[in-house]
Amino acid sequence: MQVKAAVFYRPHEPLAVQELELEGPRAGEVLVRIAACGVCHSDLHFIDGLVPIASPSVLGHEAAGVVEAVGAGVASVQPGDHVVLSFIPSCGRCQYCVVGRPNLCTIGNRAMSRGTMLDGTPRFAREGRPVYQMGSIGGFASYTVVPEAGCVKIREDMPLDRAALLGCGVMTGVGAVINTARVQAGSDVAVVGCGGVGLNVVQGAALAGAGRIIAIDVLAHKLELARQFGATHTVDASREDPVEAVRRISPGGVDYAFEVIGRPETVRQAFDMARRGGLTVVVGVPPAGAEVSLPAGAFLTEKTITGSAYGGARMPVDVPRLVELYMSGRLKLDELISRVYPLEGINDAFDALRRGEVARSIVTPL
Ligand code: PAD
Numbered sequence: 335m336q337v338k339a340a341v342f343y344r345p346h347e348p349l350a351v352q353e354l355e356l357e358g359p360r361a362g363e364v365l366v367r368i369a370a371c372g373v374c375h376s377d378l379h380f381i382d383g384l385v386p387i388a389s390p391s392v393l394g395h396e397a398a399g400v401v402e403a404v405g406a407g408v409a410s411v412q413p414g415d416h417v418v419l420s421f422i423p424s425c426g427r428c429q430y431c432v433v434g435r436p437n438l439c440t441i442g443n444r445a446m447s448r449g450t451m452l453d454g455t456p457r458f459a460r461e462g463r464p465v466y467q468m469g470s471i472g473g474f475a476s477y478t479v480v481p482e483a484g485c486v487k488i489r490e491d492m493p494l495d496r497a498a499l500l501g502c503g504v505m506t507g508v509g510a511v512i513n514t515a516r517v518q519a520g521s522d523v524a525v526v527g528c529g530g531v532g533l534n535v536v537q538g539a540a541l542a543g544a545g546r547i548i549a550i551d552v553l554a555h556k557l558e559l560a561r562q563f564g565a566t567h568t569v570d571a572s573r574e575d576p577v578e579a580v581r582r583i584s585p586g587g588v589d590y591a592f593e594v595i596g597r598p599e600t601v602r603q604a605f606d607m608a609r610r611g612g613l614t615v616v617v618g619v620p621p622a623g624a625e626v627s628l629p630a631g632a633f634l635t636e637k638t639i640t641g642s643a644y645g646g647a648r649m650p651v652d653v654p655r656l657v658e659l660y661m662s663g664r665l666k667l668d669e670l671i672s673r674v675y676p677l678e679g680i681n682d683a684f685d686a687l688r689r690g691e692v693a694r695s696i697v698t699p700l
C-alpha cells in the first residue's frame with residue numbers, strides 16, 4: 335500500500351515527507367495505523383549527526399495505533415486492537431530474555447539498530463529501494479509494519495495519543511527509576527535534564543516515594559514543569575554550579591543521580607552529585623564515540639554507575655501498568671504533550687525540541 339512518511343536521508347537536512355510503498359505484514363508481523371508518534375531527542379540525534387543510522391530511514395519510535403492486519407501465526411493481537419509499539423521487540427528466547435532482561439534482547443537490539451524487522455529487512459520502500467525503520471518501527475508514517483513482539487495491546491478507553499508517550503519517554507524515564515535504579519521510598523534523587531524523558535524520571539521518583547527530588551535544567555520553564563511532575567527542589571544550572579547546589583540541598587550528595595541529556599560533562603556532574611555508595615544512572619544517549627572521565631578515587635567510596643536502556647522495559651508487563659496508573663490519575667501524560675503537529679510539521683517539531691521549547695510534541699500522521 336501507499337503510505338505517507340517522514341524520511342531521514344542525511345544529517346543536517348530536514349526530513350522529507352513522502353509517499354512510500356509499505357509491504358503487508360509477513361509471518362509474525364503486524365500492520366498498524368499510527369494514531370500518534372512522539373518526537374524524542376533520540377530521533378534528533380540522527381538529524382544532528384551525533385549518532386549514525388541507516389539511510390534512508392523513517393524516524394519515530396514512540397508510537398501507538400490500531401492493528402489493521404496481521405501476518406501468519408500472529409496470536410497476541412488482532413485487527414482492531416489498540417497497541418503501544420516497542421522499539422526493542424524482544425524474542426523471548428535469547429539469554430537476556432530468559433534471565434528477565436528483555437530490553438537487552440540480542441535479536442531485538444539487532445533489529446532495532448539495523449532499522450528492520452526480525453528477518454533483517456524493512457517493509458518500507460521507495461522506487462524499489464529499501465527504506466529502514468527507526469527502532470523497528472518508523473512511527474512518523476500513516477501506517478507501518480512491526481514485529482508482533484513489538485506490539486503491546488492496551489485497553490481501548492486509553493487515549494492513543496497519550497499511549498504513544500508510553501512507547502519511549504515515559505517507559506524510559508519511569509523505568510529508569512523503578513526497574514533500573516529501584517529507588518527506595520524516602521531516598522534522595524537528582525535528575526539532570528528535565529525534557530520529555532527527564533520529567534518522567536522526576537515523576538517516576540515521585541511514584542517511588544523518593545524524599546528530595548532535585549530537578550536540574552538550564553531552562554526555567556522546564557524547572558517549573560518539573561515541579562508539576564513532583565520535584566521538591568529545582569536548580570538552574572545556567573545560574574549556579576549544579577553539583578554544589580545539589581550537595582547543599584542533600585548534604586553529602588543524593589542516593590540516586592540520573593543523567594537525562596547525553597553529554598559527558600553532565601554524566602560527570604551526575605556522578606559527582608551522588609553520595610558515598612550512591613548510584614548514578616545514565617539515561618541520555620551520548621554522541622557516538624564520546625567518552626566520560628570519572629575520578630577513580632570515588633570507586634573507593636563504592637559509588638556505582640550504570641546505563642539504563644529503555645528503562646529496563648518489560649513491555650508486556652510495564653505498559654499495562656503505566657496505562658492503569660494514568661487511568662487512575664497517578665501518572666501524568668496530558669501535561670507532557672506541549673504541541674500536536676501534522677506529519678507535514680515534523681521539521682518544525684524537531685526545531686522546537688532543539689530549542690528546548692517543549693516537554694514533548696506528538697505527530698498525528700493521518
Ligand atoms: P529533551 O531535549 O526533551 O531534554 C533534554 C533536556 O536537557 C532539556 O530540557 C534541556 O534544557 C536540558 N539540558 C540541556 N543541557 C543541559 C545542561 N547542561 N544542564 C542541565 N540541563 C540541560 O530530550 P529527551 O528528554 O527527549 O531525551 C533526553 C536524552 O535521553 C537524549 O539523549 C535521548 O536520546 C535519551 C534517551 N535515552 C533512552 C534510553 O533508552 N536510554 C530513551 C529515550 C531517550
Ligand code: ZN
Binds near residue numbers: 376502
Ligand atoms: Zn525515544
